Amino acid sequence: xxxxxxxxxxxxxxxxxxxxxxxxxxxxxxxxxxxxxxxxxxxxxxxxxxxxxxxxxxxxxxxxxxxxxxxxxxxxxxxxxxxxxxxxxxxxxxxxxxxxxxxxxxxxxxxxxxxxxxxxxxxxxxxxxxxxxxxxxxxxxxxxxxxxxxxxxxxxxxxxxxxxxxxxxxxxxxxxxxxxxxxxxxxxxxxxxxxxxxxxxxxxxxxxxxxxxxxxxxxxxxxxxxxxxxxxxxxxxxxxxxxxxxxxxxxxxxxxxxxxxxxxxxxxxxxxxxxxxxxxxxxxxxxxxxxxxxxxxxxxxxxxxxxxxxxxxxxxxxxxxxxxxxxxxxxxxxxxxxxxxxxxxxxxxxxxxxxxxxxxxxxxxxxxxxxxxxxxxxxxxxxxxxxxxxxxxxxxxxxxxxxxxxxxxxxxxxxxxxxxxxxxxxxxxx
Amino acid sequence: xxxxxxxxxxxxxxxxxxxxxxxxxxxxxxxxxxxxxxxxxxxxxxxxxxxxxxxxxxxxxxxxxxxxxxxxxxxxxxxxxxxxxxxxxxxxxxxxxxxxxxxxxxxxxxxxxxxxxxxxxxxxxxxxxxxxxxxxxxxxxxxxxxxxxxxxxxxxxxxxxxxxxxxxxxxxxxxxxxxxxxxxxxxxxxxxxxxxxxxxxxxxxxxxxxxxxxxxxxxxxxxxxxxxxxxxxxxxxxxxxxxxxxxxxxxxxxxxxxxxxxxxxxxxxxxxxxxxxxxxxxxxxxxxxxxxxxxxxxxxxxxxxxxxxxxxxxxxxxxxxxxxxxxxxxxxxxxxxxxxxxxxxxxxxxxxxxxxxxxxxxxxxxxxxxxxxxxxxxxxxxxxxxxxxxxxxxxxxxxxxxxxxxxxxxxxxxxxxxxxxxxxxxxxxxxxxxxxxxxxxxxxxxxxxxxxxxxx
Ligand SMILES: Cc1cc2nc3c(=O)[nH]c(=O)nc-3n(C[C@H](O)[C@H](O)[C@H](O)COP(=O)(O)OP(=O)(O)OC[C@H]3O[C@@H](n4cnc5c(N)ncnc54)[C@H](O)[C@@H]3O)c2cc1C
Ligand code: SF4
Numbered sequence: 001x002x003x004x005x006x007x008x009x010x011x012x013x014x015x016x017x018x019x020x021x022x023x024x025x026x027x028x029x030x031x032x033x034x035x036x037x038x039x040x041x042x043x044x045x046x047x048x049x050x051x052x053x054x055x056x057x058x059x060x061x062x063x064x065x066x067x068x069x070x071x072x073x074x075x076x077x078x079x080x081x082x083x084x085x086x087x088x089x090x091x092x093x094x095x096x097x098x099x100x101x102x103x104x105x106x107x108x109x110x111x112x113x114x115x116x117x118x119x120x121x122x123x124x125x126x127x128x129x130x131x132x133x134x135x136x137x138x139x140x141x142x143x144x145x146x147x148x149x150x151x152x153x154x155x156x157x158x159x160x161x162x163x164x165x166x167x168x169x170x171x172x173x174x175x176x177x178x179x180x181x182x183x184x185x186x187x188x189x190x191x192x193x194x195x196x197x198x199x200x201x202x203x204x205x206x207x208x209x210x211x212x213x214x215x216x217x218x219x220x221x222x223x224x225x226x227x228x229x230x231x232x233x234x235x236x237x238x239x240x241x242x243x244x245x246x247x248x249x250x251x252x253x254x255x256x257x258x259x260x261x262x263x264x265x266x267x268x269x270x271x272x273x274x275x276x277x278x279x280x281x282x283x284x285x286x287x288x289x290x291x292x293x294x295x296x297x298x299x300x301x302x303x304x305x306x307x308x309x310x311x312x313x314x315x316x317x318x319x320x321x322x323x324x325x326x327x328x329x330x331x332x333x334x335x336x337x338x339x340x341x342x343x344x345x346x347x348x349x350x351x352x353x354x355x356x357x358x359x360x361x362x363x364x365x366x367x368x369x370x371x372x373x374x375x376x377x378x379x380x381x382x383x384x385x386x387x388x389x390x391x392x393x394x395x396x397x398x399x400x401x402x403x404x405x406x407x408x409x410x411x412x413x414x415x416x417x418x419x420x421x422x423x424x425x426x427x428x429x430x
Numbered sequence: 431x432x433x434x435x436x437x438x439x440x441x442x443x444x445x446x447x448x449x450x451x452x453x454x455x456x457x458x459x460x461x462x463x464x465x466x467x468x469x470x471x472x473x474x475x476x477x478x479x480x481x482x483x484x485x486x487x488x489x490x491x492x493x494x495x496x497x498x499x500x501x502x503x504x505x506x507x508x509x510x511x512x513x514x515x516x517x518x519x520x521x522x523x524x525x526x527x528x529x530x531x532x533x534x535x536x537x538x539x540x541x542x543x544x545x546x547x548x549x550x551x552x553x554x555x556x557x558x559x560x561x562x563x564x565x566x567x568x569x570x571x572x573x574x575x576x577x578x579x580x581x582x583x584x585x586x587x588x589x590x591x592x593x594x595x596x597x598x599x600x601x602x603x604x605x606x607x608x609x610x611x612x613x614x615x616x617x618x619x620x621x622x623x624x625x626x627x628x629x630x631x632x633x634x635x636x637x638x639x640x641x642x643x644x645x646x647x648x649x650x651x652x653x654x655x656x657x658x659x660x661x662x663x664x665x666x667x668x669x670x671x672x673x674x675x676x677x678x679x680x681x682x683x684x685x686x687x688x689x690x691x692x693x694x695x696x697x698x699x700x701x702x703x704x705x706x707x708x709x710x711x712x713x714x715x716x717x718x719x720x721x722x723x724x725x726x727x728x729x730x731x732x733x734x735x736x737x738x739x740x741x742x743x744x745x746x747x748x749x750x751x752x753x754x755x756x757x758x759x760x761x762x763x764x765x766x767x768x769x770x771x772x773x774x775x776x777x778x779x780x781x782x783x784x785x786x787x788x789x790x791x792x793x794x795x796x797x798x799x800x801x802x803x804x805x806x807x808x809x810x811x812x813x814x815x816x817x818x819x820x821x822x823x824x825x826x827x828x829x830x831x832x833x834x835x836x837x838x839x840x841x842x843x844x845x846x847x848x849x850x851x852x853x854x855x856x857x858x859x860x861x862x863x864x865x866x867x868x869x870x871x872x873x874x875x876x877x878x879x880x881x882x883x884x885x886x
Contacts, residue, residue, distance in 0.1 A: 010814070043815035050501040051852075052820050059814040059833060061711070161500045195494065293810045321811050323854045326496030326596065330811075330856060377856035380809030405808050405859050407850055409598035 011273025018303025115208030333370030446481015681803025683845025700779025794841030
């Protein structure tokens with residue numbers, strides 16, 4: 001059996017290794033246009049900033065591919081031909097499959113802004129983006145980053161590390177307020193500005209204008225402000241990459257439609273990772289999960305199902321983490337980012353006077369349902385247990401020290417939370 | 431590159447370092463400013479240390495606490511460019527001179543003589559090339575070495591502390607290695623001599639200080655009176671009791687990255703190059719053989735020395751002194767000094783500790799099989815970025831464990847904690863709480879696990 005996996009990101013590679021563990025005989029081919037070796041796209045920023053070389057970001061040693069007998073094909077696929085069960089490369093090559101896994105990842109959003117395709121305008125997602133950024137940032141003085149989210153702050157930090165003057169345009173009134181409640185968003189915004197990056201809130205991009213050299217030279221906002229810059233980073237989210245499916249052979253909506261066993265609507269074709277949209281019973285809004293660990297977990301499920309295990313993808317208690325300059329963020333469970341506390345909920349909020357350590361615990365109907373922490377590493381297993389067991393906040397507060405994942409000798413905040421934590425009731429601003 | 435650093439201040443510091451080095455150069459040529467006096471030494475040490483501290487701290491002054499690895503792989507001095515080679519050659523040359531051609535260092539020995547005299551209470555005449563050649567050595571060659579070593583640890587310790595000041599673990603650890611080097615690694619052994627006591631290093635034990643378990647040395651200590659008896663007991667108890675007990679509770683790190691002077695130098699002066707350690711499989715294979723090979727060598731050598739002593743030199747003739755001599759040359763000089771430190775800028779900081787140190791071999795075996803220490807991972811939070819593996823000075827592929835949520839239990843881990851510090855997702859934590867047989871597969875049967883590992 002020949003299993004072809006289109007995309008060598010975390011989803012595709014996890015799937016390939018998972019298949020090999022289960023099916024020693026299968027022929028496995030990994031296809032990618034981006035790079036020969038699987039690298040960690042989450043680490044692109046560190047390569048640019050000189051913390052690592054691209055090679056250092058490869059999660060597996062290169063000998064693994066031969067040892068695991070995983071064939072690798074480099075090239076861009078223009079179309080997926082389901083009738084003949086083969087991939088068609090843009091250079092004319094074809095590759096037949098018995099089973100196909102789509103793990104094509106995502107693409108930075110471009111919302112049809114005038115000038116969005118000018119040289120000097122780019123996203124941050126692939127190795128190619130990194131190379132373009134390297135070229136554009138030589139002698140660069142000012143950059144504008146469009147989109148105040150996770151990749152936006154990373155791009156800002158990258159440019160800032162090279163002495164570039166950076167401005168972030170954020171559509172929302174606070175930093176990343178479609179994921180962070182009010183107080184966290186404020187603290188994060190403050191950290192970013194303290195680092196020397198300007199954030200313009202409530203500002204949307206209208207157009208990008210070229211200079212005399214044909215490269216992006218100025219950004220125009222909806223309000224009509226003009227910002228001169230030599231580089232425009234587009235980081236207003238990503239969408240599933242379904243470019244190879246434009247012939248409609250495999251049904252897509254936002255992403256490649258799959259059921260919870262991650263099977264597409266076409267037999268023998270699966271999808272996982274950033275490109276997949278999971279819908280139970282064809283429900284209106286499917287789930288698109290574009291994170292490292294969800295890609296890994298989905299890749300593992302597809303591998304299991306290729307081996308006939310018939311498993312369903314159940315994500316479990318949500319978690320995520322990120323870093324905004326030097327401020328680390330952990331989240332477990334569900335935290336509603338709405339600007340006011342929802343009915344039926346109350347939140348315990350605590351923050352250190354420095355603004356560099358904070359904790360929010362969300363309680364709904366008497367049970368802990370989620371948390372955010374800033375500058376305070378928290379244990380996943382402990383919070384997951386608490387959330388699954390629907391523990392009351394009082395019990396959690398008593399045992400809070402158990403959840404700390406801070407290094408030895410670190411300052412302890414548990415007592416401060418118990419004494420100084422502030423209850424935010426339904427209707428109060430978050 | 432970024433222009434956030436107060437460059438001007440750093441430049442002043444660099445001038446200080448240059449002045450100190452110039453005075454050393456002048457001393458080597460036999461004509462230091464103010465001669466071989468206290469003032470002459472001050473003209474070297476004050477600008478060297480003060481300038482060094484300024485230079486070390488300035489780039490981080492006024493920055494927010496946090497990881498400071500911007501540009502590490504772009505700097506030629508930190509990525510095997512020509513400055514790294516130059517520095518490697520200079521350090522190697524210095525080590526060669528200290529070990530095998532001390533007569534070349536007469537000028538420097540005389541420069542440090544005032545401090546040597548003040549600390550040891552001795553009043554040696556100025557050293558001469560002929561005198562040192564004739565004697566083959568001079569105690570001041572080791573004093574000079576110890577002094578420069580200590581300066582390097584303290585100055586670069588300040589740099590390390592500034593870089594990692596957001597982590598109290600790093601601050602405590604850095605303070606600890608600086609303290610132990612300054613006191614027990616340098617001042618105490620000198621001061622002991624002022625009080626007519628043996629020059630004794632309380633922070634080194636067999637097999638790092640192999641003599642501390644040699645019969646002749648033990649006898650020698652005991653003959654020196656009460657303190658000597660204490661030292662003899664200290665050496666034996668530390669090597670045989672304290673090492674296993676402390677390692678059981680805290681892991682290898684209590685020694686390697688809190689106390690030891692070799693570790694101290696690596697963690698301070700060596701920090702700019704920690705990412706250069708090889709993560710290849712070949713390096714790991716070599717390491718397993720080399721480090722345990724040295725342990726076997728020193729154990730055999732010590733055994734020979736005892737056997738010889740028991741037989742009063744009748745049976746083995748010169749075998750044990752020959753073995754001791756060659757071990758001292760190969761392991762003590764070539765591997766720990768020339769290769770171990772001289773290659774810092776090219777092969778990373780812990781070349782000696784990782785590949786050759788017999789103390790590390792013992793601590794490592796204990797840590798791997800008979801200890802509570804492990805690095806735990808925080809569920810599924812790892813994003814496989816690779817910072818942890820890159821900055822592991824021992825060449826451990828930390829990420830390989832972290833990305834599958836496994837504990838990191840490795841003999842070589844010195845518990846420096848830098849992986850946990852650089853991890854952008856808070857995935858790693860050094861722990862030594864009680865374990866319930868979940869450190870590694872078979873950790874409830876350590877002896878069995880050890881046998882399995884040997885069979886591999
Ligand atoms: C800068 C950045 C930072 C991030 N930080 C985090 C983070 O901190 N935490 C987190 O959880 N997530 C983070 N993410 C998201 C995370 O990296 C993605 O969710 C994950 O990499 C998706 O993996 P994937 O395997 O689905 O797709 P990808 O890694 O995108 O892999 C898809 C591969 O398919 C190839 N491909 C696609 N179409 C074709 C074609 N037609 N022909 C040939 N090859 C094709 C692509 O070239 C690519 O190599 C970050 C992403 C970026 C870009
Ligand atoms: S540094 Fe942290 S997130 Fe990155 S690979 Fe290591 S453990 Fe994973």
